Amino acid sequence: MGEHDLGLGHDLRVMSRRRALSFLGVAGVAAAAVGCATSTDSSSSNSAEATTSASAETPAAAPQETAGPYPGDGSNGPNVLIESGVVRSDITTSFGAYSGTAQGVPMTLTLNLRDLVKNAAGAGMAVYVWHCDREGRYSLYTEGATEQNYLRGVQVADDNGTVRFTSIFPACYAGRWPHIHFEVYDSLSTAVAGDNARLTSQIALPQDACTVVFDADPGYVNSTRNFSGVTLSSDGVFGDGWDAELATVTGTPTTTMSVSLTVGVAARSQNTQSDNGFPGPPPSGNGAPSGPPPGGPAPR
Numbered sequence: 001m002g003e004h005d006l007g008l009g010h011d012l013r014v015m016s017r018r019r020a021l022s023f024l025g026v027a028g029v030a031a032a033a034v035g036c037a038t039s040t041d042s043s044s045s046n047s048a049e050a051t052t053s054a055s056a057e058t059p060a061a062a063p064q065e066t067a068g069p070y071p072g073d074g075s076n077g078p079n080v081l082i083e084s085g086v087v088r089s090d091i092t093t094s095f096g097a098y099s100g101t102a103q104g105v106p107m108t109l110t111l112n113l114r115d116l117v118k119n120a121a122g123a124g125m126a127v128y129v130w131h132c133d134r135e136g137r138y139s140l141y142t143e144g145a146t147e148q149n150y151l152r153g154v155q156v157a158d159d160n161g162t163v164r165f166t167s168i169f170p171a172c173y174a175g176r177w178p179h180i181h182f183e184v185y186d187s188l189s190t191a192v193a194g195d196n197a198r199l200t201s202q203i204a205l206p207q208d209a210c211t212v213v214f215d216a217d218p219g220y221v222n223s224t225r226n227f228s229g230v231t232l233s234s235d236g237v238f239g240d241g242w243d244a245e246l247a248t249v250t251g252t253p254t255t256t257m258s259v260s261l262t263v264g265v266a267a268r269s270q271n272t273q274s275d276n277g278f279p280g281p282p283p284s285g286n287g288a289p290s291g292p293p294p295g296g297p298a299p300r
Contacts (some may be wrong), residue, residue, distance in 0.1 A: 050097040057112050059264035060244045062201045063235055064271040068181060070138035072130060072152055078140045080152050081194035083127060090166040091129065091153035094139070102150045104134035104168030104220070105213045105253045109203075110260040113161040113184065117267050120185075121161030125190035125198075125265065128154045129165055131180040134219045136173030136226075143295050156188050167258050169213045172204070172223040176203040177235040179248075198268045203261055204232060204242045215255035284285035 067073065068074060072080040080086055085095040085199045109129065113122030130152040133280040134137050137145040139152060151170075153164040172178045185191035210227060214220040232238050247261040 003040070016183050017135065018111055031095075033223070056135060058119065059262045060265040061116055061264045061270070061272070062199060062244050063241070063247075064200060065202045067183070067200050069182075070130075072138075072142040072149070073197070074182065076108065079194045080140065080149055080193055081154065083149070086152065086192065087156075087188070087219070088153045089164060090155065091151050092167055094148045094150045096146055096149065098149050099205050101149060102139075102148075103169050104132045104171075106219050106256040107167050107169045108256055108258050109165040109167060110258070111163050112184070112260070112262045113157050113163070114262060115161070116263050116264050121159065122263075122265055123159045123161055124155050124187040125157045125161070125185060126154055126188045127157065127163045127181045127196075128185070128191055129167075129180060130182075131170040131201045131211060132173060134171050134223075136171040136222060169253075171210075171220060172210065172214070172227040172230070174226050174234070177228065177230050177232055177238055178210045178223070178227070179203060179237070180205070180259075184263070196268075197272055199263075199265050201263070202237055202245060203259070204238050204246045206226070206236075206249050207232075208257075209257060213253050213257060216228050235290065256284075 030043065045112065067075060069076060072078050074081065083096050088095065092102050109126055113125050113127070114120075114156045115122040115125070130138070132142075133151055135144070137143075139148040139150050151167060153165060155165060157163050170178055170180060181200060183191075183197040184199040184201075185196070186198055190196055210223075214223045214227060232242055232246075244264065245261070247259045249257055249259050251258045
């Protein structure tokens, strides 16, 4: 068993605060189902089964997470959301005044949004996605990528609440588990105004998928080293629980890595800030973004 396997085994044994709450919720549903099953009223039994089925299809609310020091949403320096061309499905290339293409293993990202207020698909919601490149750099901020705005874009959810992006698999930089940032807005007009995100959160990428990608492409050489020094439970964002944030990944590095996640979107006023210990910029060195972000304070 390799070092990463040991780390994952440890992670899966961690019963975090979020996991405990999730367990209690499932236990409550199970208890209710057992109570209904003892009834001699068949219609009550059918009703209980329907309720349990509906509950199983409703995802947990995605936790509110830090946007980090490089959001590009106007809260901390540049605002890519107000730029013409930001609404696009392929975020691999830069747009507008910039040109350039992010190199790396191809990736598709599919997010299925569920509006927990309406208990319905998040049709019409807009999602802003951003993440680092193969070298661990964030466009617009990090040295070597300040004249790029690739790996950033907005899409509007279809009638099923689904958005899809084409990109490259992000790196692992020092101090952070491989991840993707996103913000959910109630509408496209709200998103492109660059204000009032309903949810800001992050997506954790599974260990096995990360290992396969980093081993397959020599451009991720720093990621291989950095990945050995972090686990999900030690990560400053995901360490308090990642059940609602861990994506499913299929595919291969030679074709495309397909990343997907179902996202439960609560009302903005009900979003719970994750109890994470990552209030500042990620550590510099070994492929991590370096230096303070320009034009603004440390992340909220």
